[in-house]
Amino acid sequence: MSMGWTSPVLPELRGPHSPLPQPPTSQQESWVGSLLVLGGLLGPLITVPLSRHVGRRYIIMGSNIPLLLGWLLALVATNLETLYAARVMWGCATGMMFAMVPIYIGEIAEDQNRGALSALFLLFINVGFLLAYAIGPFSDYWGLTGAGGVLSLFYIPFTCFIPETPFFLVLKGKTEEASKILQKLRGTTEESVKEELEALKTMVAREFKEEPRISDLWATRGNVKALGICVFLAMLLQLSGIxxxxxxxxxxxxxxxxxxxxxxxxxxxxxVQVVTSCVTPLVVDRLGRKLLMWTTSLGLTIFLTIIGFYALLDNYYKIDVSHFAFIPLLCLIIYMVLFTLGVGPVPWILVAEMFPARTKCLAGGICSFMCWLAGFVWTRFFRDVESSYGIYTAFWILAACCGVGFLFSVTLLPETKGKTFDEIQDMLNKKDKSKEVEPVAV
Incomplete structure (x- = not known):
């Protein structure tokens, strides 16, 4: 909701009921929009060092501290500096969630429903956007901001009900508690989860003989390949212009x-985003990650290009296209459908399932950091590109980025649907299960 807040609020800041003493300039509005994404860079820097010691549950709960602080700052803001600070706080909170929630889901899910559960992450993000879009036009600045603050107050009580992940409990030697959590998550008996619990204990013993190091990320060919794939797709998520x-x-x-x-x-x-997000969990584990990525990135390329041509005819050549005024809205609707089905959720699903336990948190933090960095650059300079070269050029740049994503997905992206973590590692390293992975010379 804090991410969608700018869409209805920026027009309010230019109006007579703005909390600011004077309307912001175009550059100042760009900073209001982009500082949330810049604040998102702080999220991985907080979660990665803490995740091994504090646990996934408490990091997710703690993300509400900067979130609530951001709503409070926005409510009392009477100048741009306070608004800037609020946006950074919101970015920090969302950055923490984007870095930790996919990992949390990957550690509590079973192999056959991991993709579907990961896709629910995007569903509830889109519910937040819809709330901001739906409340904003029928409320003033303080009404929308107050609604976000009230929802944030419910965050801690509700997140108290989520359990710690069994993996983290085993890592900390709390095997009995991990067994109880597994029984609740699987809805079964202690005897039924014994095999999964033993597998977790074996994984921890194998992966955590020593303290994880950043050099582990390039210790094997599979890790290097997984990091390259996930960083590229996380950046593509932002460079698609979402x-x-x-x-x-x-x-x-x-x-x-x-x-x-x-x-x-x-x-x-x-x-459209919310409805499509409800469909995504139903198809992501049936169609697979690779198919969803290349088809949706190709579709984004086509429809962003069409919007660019429409804007060129309308804004630059001043051709009367009023009879076709439905085209840009239709293209944007299809854009949202395609993004929500593939380019949006798949990168976070892959972050949760492509890395071994030893490097998962560190790799997830790096992918999240690069995602937010790409998002900040694009949200900050989009208006500069638009004002200097036309909005049609900006849409064509987005289309070109999606085109690169299409080529990447067709040629380099492996399929991970339904595979266990060990099978994914064997595939990335192109090794048989009976063979150990050889380290890359560095």
């Missing part, structure tokens, strides 16, 4: 010439 579209949705719908009000169009987009 944060730009979500942060500036109302503004963009007005600029590309749709014949529907910006607020109505934004609500439609939010509903």
């Amino acid at each position: 944060d730009v579209l979500l942060f500036y949705m109302e503004e963009l719908l007005g600029k590309v010439g749709t014949n529907i009000t910006a607020s109505d169009g934004t609500i439609i987009m939010g509903v």
